[in-house]
Amino acid sequence: MAATRLLSDAEVEKIPALKAVFDDIRATRKSDFVNNFWRGLANDPALLKRTWEQVKVVMATESAIDPLTKEMIYIAVSTANGCSYCVHSHTAAARAKGMTDAQHGELVSIIGLAGQTNHLVTMVPVDPEFEVK
Amino acid sequence: MAATRLLSDAEVEKIPALKAVFDDIRATRKSDFVNNFWRGLANDPALLKRTWEQVKVVMATESAIDPLTKEMIYIAVSTANGCSYCVHSHTAAARAKGMTDAQHGELVSIIGLAGQTNHLVTMVPVDPEFEVK
Amino acid sequence: MAATRLLSDAEVEKIPALKAVFDDIRATRKSDFVNNFWRGLANDPALLKRTWEQVKVVMATESAIDPLTKEMIYIAVSTANGCSYCVHSHTAAARAKGMTDAQHGELVSIIGLAGQTNHLVTMVPVDPEFEVK
Amino acid sequence: MAATRLLSDAEVEKIPALKAVFDDIRATRKSDFVNNFWRGLANDPALLKRTWEQVKVVMATESAIDPLTKEMIYIAVSTANGCSYCVHSHTAAARAKGMTDAQHGELVSIIGLAGQTNHLVTMVPVDPEFEVK
Amino acid sequence: MAATRLLSDAEVEKIPALKAVFDDIRATRKSDFVNNFWRGLANDPALLKRTWEQVKVVMATESAIDPLTKEMIYIAVSTANGCSYCVHSHTAAARAKGMTDAQHGELVSIIGLAGQTNHLVTMVPVDPEFEVK
Amino acid sequence: MAATRLLSDAEVEKIPALKAVFDDIRATRKSDFVNNFWRGLANDPALLKRTWEQVKVVMATESAIDPLTKEMIYIAVSTANGCSYCVHSHTAAARAKGMTDAQHGELVSIIGLAGQTNHLVTMVPVDPEFEVK
Numbered sequence: 116m117a118a119t120r121l122l123s124d125a126e127v128e129k130i131p132a133l134k135a136v137f138d139d140i141r142a143t144r145k146s147d148f149v150n151n152f153w154r155g156l157a158n159d160p161a162l163l164k165r166t167w168e169q170v171k172v173v174m175a176t177e178s179a180i181d182p183l184t185k186e187m188i189y190i191a192v193s194t195a196n197g198c199s200y201c202v203h204s205h206t207a208a209a210r211a212k213g214m215t216d217a218q219h220g221e222l223v224s225i226i227g228l229a230g231q232t233n234h235l236v237t238m239v240p241v242d243p244e245f246e247v248k
Numbered sequence: 249m250a251a252t253r254l255l256s257d258a259e260v261e262k263i264p265a266l267k268a269v270f271d272d273i274r275a276t277r278k279s280d281f282v283n284n285f286w287r288g289l290a291n292d293p294a295l296l297k298r299t300w301e302q303v304k305v306v307m308a309t310e311s312a313i314d315p316l317t318k319e320m321i322y323i324a325v326s327t328a329n330g331c332s333y334c335v336h337s338h339t340a341a342a343r344a345k346g347m348t349d350a351q352h353g354e355l356v357s358i359i360g361l362a363g364q365t366n367h368l369v370t371m372v373p374v375d376p377e378f379e380v381k
Numbered sequence: 382m383a384a385t386r387l388l389s390d391a392e393v394e395k396i397p398a399l400k401a402v403f404d405d406i407r408a409t410r411k412s413d414f415v416n417n418f419w420r421g422l423a424n425d426p427a428l429l430k431r432t433w434e435q436v437k438v439v440m441a442t443e444s445a446i447d448p449l450t451k452e453m454i455y456i457a458v459s460t461a462n463g464c465s466y467c468v469h470s471h472t473a474a475a476r477a478k479g480m481t482d483a484q485h486g487e488l489v490s491i492i493g494l495a496g497q498t499n500h501l502v503t504m505v506p507v508d509p510e511f512e513v514k
Numbered sequence: 515m516a517a518t519r520l521l522s523d524a525e526v527e528k529i530p531a532l533k534a535v536f537d538d539i540r541a542t543r544k545s546d547f548v549n550n551f552w553r554g555l556a557n558d559p560a561l562l563k564r565t566w567e568q569v570k571v572v573m574a575t576e577s578a579i580d581p582l583t584k585e586m587i588y589i590a591v592s593t594a595n596g597c598s599y600c601v602h603s604h605t606a607a608a609r610a611k612g613m614t615d616a617q618h619g620e621l622v623s624i625i626g627l628a629g630q631t632n633h634l635v636t637m638v639p640v641d642p643e644f645e646v647k
Numbered sequence: 648m649a650a651t652r653l654l655s656d657a658e659v660e661k662i663p664a665l666k667a668v669f670d671d672i673r674a675t676r677k678s679d680f681v682n683n684f685w686r687g688l689a690n691d692p693a694l695l696k697r698t699w700e701q702v703k704v705v706m707a708t709e710s711a712i713d714p715l716t717k718e719m720i721y722i723a724v725s726t727a728n729g730c731s732y733c734v735h736s737h738t739a740a741a742r743a744k745g746m747t748d749a750q751h752g753e754l755v756s757i758i759g760l761a762g763q764t765n766h767l768v769t770m771v772p773v774d775p776e777f778e779v780k
Numbered sequence: 781m782a783a784t785r786l787l788s789d790a791e792v793e794k795i796p797a798l799k800a801v802f803d804d805i806r807a808t809r810k811s812d813f814v815n816n817f818w819r820g821l822a823n824d825p826a827l828l829k830r831t832w833e834q835v836k837v838v839m840a841t842e843s844a845i846d847p848l849t850k851e852m853i854y855i856a857v858s859t860a861n862g863c864s865y866c867v868h869s870h871t872a873a874a875r876a877k878g879m880t881d882a883q884h885g886e887l888v889s890i891i892g893l894a895g896q897t898n899h900l901v902t903m904v905p906v907d908p909e910f911e912v913k
Contacts, residue, residue, distance in 0.1 A: 117646050118371035118465075118472045119485070148377060152365070155372040159486030165571070166368065166493070169564065173361045179350035184317050185358055191321045192362035192500070194769045195328030197463045197862045199783075200369045201362065202769050203378035206783045217312040219784070220824030223770075225318055227763045227831070228306045229325035229334065232285070234762030234857070235299065235755060236333040237726045237734050238251035239288040244281060245336035247516050250912050251738045252751070292752030298837070299759070302830065325766070327503045330596045330729045332517075335503050339517045352518070353558030356504075360497045360565070367496030367591070368489060370460045370468050380782050383779050384637035384864075384871045385884070414643060418631070421638040425885030431704070432634065432892070435697065439627045445616040450583050451624055454590045458628035458899070461594030463862045466635040467628065469644035483578040491584055494572045495591035495600065498551070501565065502599040504517035505554040510547060511602035513649050593902045596729045598650075601902050605650045618651070619691030622900060626698070629899030630892045633724070636859045636867050637888075650903035680909060684897070687904040698900065705893045711882040716849050717890055720856045724894035727860030732901045733894065735910035749844040757850055760838045761857035761866065764817070767831065768865040770783035771820040776813060777868035 121154040132160040136167050143171060150204060183212045187222050194226050195233075254287040265293040269300050276304060283337060316345045320355050327359050328366075387420040398426040402433050409437060416470060449478045453488050460492050461499075520553040531559040535566050542570060549603060582611045586621050593625050594632075653686040664692040668699050675703060682736060715744045719754050726758050727765075786819040797825040801832050808836060815869060848877045852887050859891050860898075 127133045137157075140149055156163040174189075176182055186209035193201035209219075260266045270290075273282055289296040307322075309315055319342035326334035342352075393399045403423075406415055422429040440455075442448055452475035459467035475485075526532045536556075539548055555562040573588075575581055585608035592600035608618075659665045669689075672681055688695040706721075708714055718741035725733035741751075792798045802822075805814055821828040839850055851874035858866035874884075 117373055118469045118644070120646055121372065150375045150377070151372045152369050156368065158482060159489065161571075162368075162486055162490050162493070165490075165568065166365070169361055169568075170365075172560075172564070173354075173357045178354055179348060180320075180354045180358070184320070185354075187313075187317070187321060188324045188355065188358045189362045191324035192328045192359055193366055194766055195325045196363070196366040197765075197769065198366040198369060199769060200372060200374050201366050203374045203783045206380075206770070207378045215312060216823060220827055221306075221311055221313045221318075222321065223767060223824065224306045224827050224830075225313070225321045226325055227767045227827070228302055229322045230329070230766030231759045231763035232299070232303075233326055233329040233331040233334055233729075234726055235289065235295075235759045236285050236331060237729065237731060238738070238755075239254065239284045239333060240250055241333050241336045242283045244283070245340045245517070247339075247519055251735045251910070253912055291748060292755065294837075295752055295756050295759070298756075298834065302834075305826075305830070327500055330499075330503065332503060336517045339504070349557060353561055356501060356558065357561050357564075360501045360561070363500030364493045364497035366463075367460055368493045370463065370465060371472070371489075378783070380785055383639055384777070384868045386779055387638065416641045416643070417638045418635050422634065424881060425888065427704075428634075428885055428889050428892070431701065431889075432631070435627055435701075436631075438693075438697070439620075439623045444620055445614060446586075446620045446624070450586070451620075453579075453583070454586060454621065454624045455628045457587045457590035458594045458625055459632055461591045462629070462632040464632040464635060466638060466640050467632055469640045472646075473644045481578060487572075487577055487579045487584075488587065490572045491579070491587045492591050494568055495588045496595070498565070498569075499592055499595040499597040499600055501555065501561075502551050502597060505520065505550045505599060506516055507599050507602045508549045510549070511606045511650070513605075513652055593899055596898075596902065598902060602650045605903070615690060619694055622691065622903075623694050623697075626694070626896045626900045630896035632862075633859055633895030634888060634892045636862065636864060637871070649905055653904065682907045682909070683904045684901050688900065694900075698897070701893055702897075705886075705889045710886055711880060712852075712886045712890070716852070717886075719845075719849070719853060720887065720890045721894045723853045723856035724860045724891050725898055727857045728895070728898040730898040730901060732904060732906050733898050735906045738912075739910045747844060753838075753843055753845045753850075754853065756838045757845070757853045758857055760834055761854045762861070764831070764835075765858055765861040765863040765866050767821065767827075768817050768863060771786065771816045771865060772782055773865050773868045774815045776815070777872045779871075 117151075117155070119155050119158055121151050122157040123154075124149075127154075127157060130160065133157050133163065136160075136163050139171075140167060152200065152204065183209060183214055183218075186212055187214070187218075190222065191226050191229075195230065250284075250288070252288050252291055254284050255290040256287075257282075260287075260290060263293065266290050266296065269293075269296050272304075273300060285333065285337065316342060316347055316351075319345055320347070320351070323355065324359050324362075328363065383417075383421070385421050385424055387417055388423040389420075390415075393420075393423060396426065399423050399429065402426075402429050405437075406433060418466065418470065449475060449480055449484075452478055453480070453484075456488065457492050457495075461496065516550075516554070518554050518557055520550050521556040522553075523548075526553075526556060529559065532556050532562065535559075535562050538570075539566060551599065551603065582608060582613055582617075585611055586613070586617070589621065590625050590628075594629065649683075649687070651687050651690055653683055654689040655686075656681075659686075659689060662692065665689050665695065668692075668695050671703075672699060684732065684736065715741060715746055715750075718744055719746070719750070722754065723758050723761075727762065782816075782820070784820050784823055786816055787822040788819075789814075792819075792822060795825065798822050798828065801825075801828050804836075805832060817865065817869065848874060848879055848883075851877055852879070852883070855887065856891050856894075860895065 127137050189205045260270050322338040393403050452471050455471040526536050588604040659669050721737045792802050851870050854870040
């Protein structure tokens with residue numbers, strides 16, 4: 116199901132602001148495939164551009180957290196938010212960046228454990244020891 | 249605020265099943281401090297034991313994902329679930345395991361970005377390319 | 382997939398308490414189409430009636446917030462709750478009430494931004510300046 | 515409680531990249547008050563700048579959705595995400611932009627109703643009539 | 648913190664529509680104590696009345712689910728939604744209706760387990776065997 | 781859609797650690813049917829075993845909360861978390877354990893009501909009367 120139109124390549128080609136972003140997505144990812152997420156955002160060129168630029172900066176290769184860990188963190192947030200689309204797309208991305216079956220199993224275990232303890236802790240006040248001053 | 253009693257060390261000492269878990273928490277973490285989460289769970293000795301054993305296994309040092317990355321994944325899930333307690337406790341744990349300010353800044357950036365795209369994607373179907381067969 | 386039966390028009394016709402609500406939905410909306418949400422609730426006539434009466438009052442035309450804004454607020458909550466059904470149905474409703482592409486683009490942008498900052502703020506205490514006394 | 519340091523004005527003053535954003539926040543809002551959200555983000559100058567620029571663009575006065583409606587949409591998302599901080603700060607902002615008591619009452623009513631129907635609809639498939647092609 | 652005014656008994660007394668609901672809350676619960684939830688809703692008399700009437704009907708003593716089970720279901724939803732207020736108020740209510748420590752321990756265990764499996768299942772399609780036709 | 785492989789019976793048969801759990805699931809439930817949830821977890825034998833053992837203990841017949849109530853609490857958490865899979869599987873389980881249509885209607889009513897009041901209460905501080913000391 117879709118609640119918004121997904122723009123085709125033919126439609127994107129006609130609008131320079133969209134074409135520029137799609138070209139950059141393809142060049143950055145070294146792949147012709149542009150997934151539905153971007154085709155939905157393409158209904159609003161400014162939102163598309165802003166979102167892509169943010170993704171490029173935050174998920175960039177050169178940084179204090181390695182690219183595979185970044186994808187695993189992304190999967191963790193997306194799972195907790197129940198975002199099936201993002202779990203699918205970022206699991207694919209994590210595998211493409213070398214996530215092993217053992218790492219995936221542990222990732223899922225941590226996510227499940229955190230999901231559990233997050234539910235267990237609602238009744239308890241934060242210890243003052245954890246406060247940053 | 250607390251919606252359940254937090255057991256004191258004196259109370260825990262009197263019940264062998266609780267004392268055994270608290271002793272193991274202290275030995276495993278090499279610290280006398282036992283935080284409120286465990287003091288709340290201590291109302292149900294079986295739940296306390298089951299939860300601690302799971303935490304010990306999943307967050308163990310020897311595994312396919314390093315201990316700091318595990319803590320960052322934990323923070324990611326907890327933030328998405330809006331679990332302030334867990335964000336506080338696992339941020340403290342991540343810092344104790346060497347998380348730098350730069351890594352924390354990036355972690356927060358990824359969490360925020362994922363939170364945003366999770367909200368943007370609700371209207372779009374998953375691409376068949378992401379399916380695992 | 383459905384985890385509950387969806388009542389057909391033929392079934393609804395036979396039960397006066399259901400028929401009365403379905404008739405009112407059709408009359409109020411000036412449309413013969415009754416969507417699955419109501420067909421699922423129809424398993425419990427009292428729940429169906431209570432929910433419809435509440436929808437009628439809260440989403441009524443005459444009020445301090447205009448009908449299109451109400452639909453956009455509904456979409457915002459539903460997106461944050463990851464409720465795909467409600468995002469689809471209320472986006473259709475908002476378009477029927479005149480939501481332009483530009484408004485939809487901005488709505489999605491605000492929802493995404495709020496989703497992001499909601500994730501960024503977990504670590505910070507509320508400023509006393511925001512308290513209402 | 516805070517899980518991250520909140521930078522003081524004195525600290526912000528010493529770092530040009532932070533000072534530039536704080537100056538712009540004050541100038542844009544015509545107010546000296548900078549709330550904790552920004553003081554927490556200030557731990558990562560790039561994240562601070564990126565977030566503020568996004569807020570400025572998305573919440574800008576000139577657009578297809580009026581400023582008060584934007585704030586109400588923001589409150590709706592934040593309530594659904596259980597983000598107490600954002601509910602407090604954006605309720606203050608909405609009131610500053612003219613939200614009446616009657617509008618606030620209706621906003622809360624719509625949020626509550628959507629929260630309810632979001633919970634009621636989990637068992638039901640989306641009607642094909644709502645799909646955008 | 649409060650993002651809305653909490654009406655005092657003196658203020659409620661002056662407005663017949665509010666007084667009627669507060670009187671009914673006190674009579675139904677056989678207690679003079681009216682908690683903050685209702686004092687916040689009292690800013691909008693229609694919302695207050697609608698919400699109270701719904702609570703009275705749904706949580707009524709005479710029904711297919713016993714009153715204590717109803718409170719435990721309420722706690723379950725509220726915990727999953729991270730609603731600290733509701734966890735506190737309905738835990739107090741469940742205890743007042745006879746919830747034992749053993750039942751509370753099991754309730755928390757089920758909530759924690761469900762929280763975990765809800766996080767584990769994001770990657771898996773629903774079995775056709777579970778569909779209701 | 782699936783973001784992880786679902787192991788077939790043939791694959792499970794070849795790995796003793798997996799076969800042992802699947803055999804126990806079938807024996808405990810007195811049914812040959814093993815649903816997708818377990819087939820996905822089977823990618824990580826340790827996670828599969830840990831999760832099944834926990835489910836067996838927490839959902840066991842002999843305890844302070846009866847089996848049907850446990851399933852209803854499970855449905856409540858899963859609905860609030862928007863976990864369609866778990867709503868489907870545990871609604872089937874609850875029906876198998878005798879949930880009547882009247883009970884299901886009330887369960888859904890309570891979940892919906894809690895979902896609503898959880899959204900209404902974000903702006904209000906917890907009453908000190910609800911605190912456990």
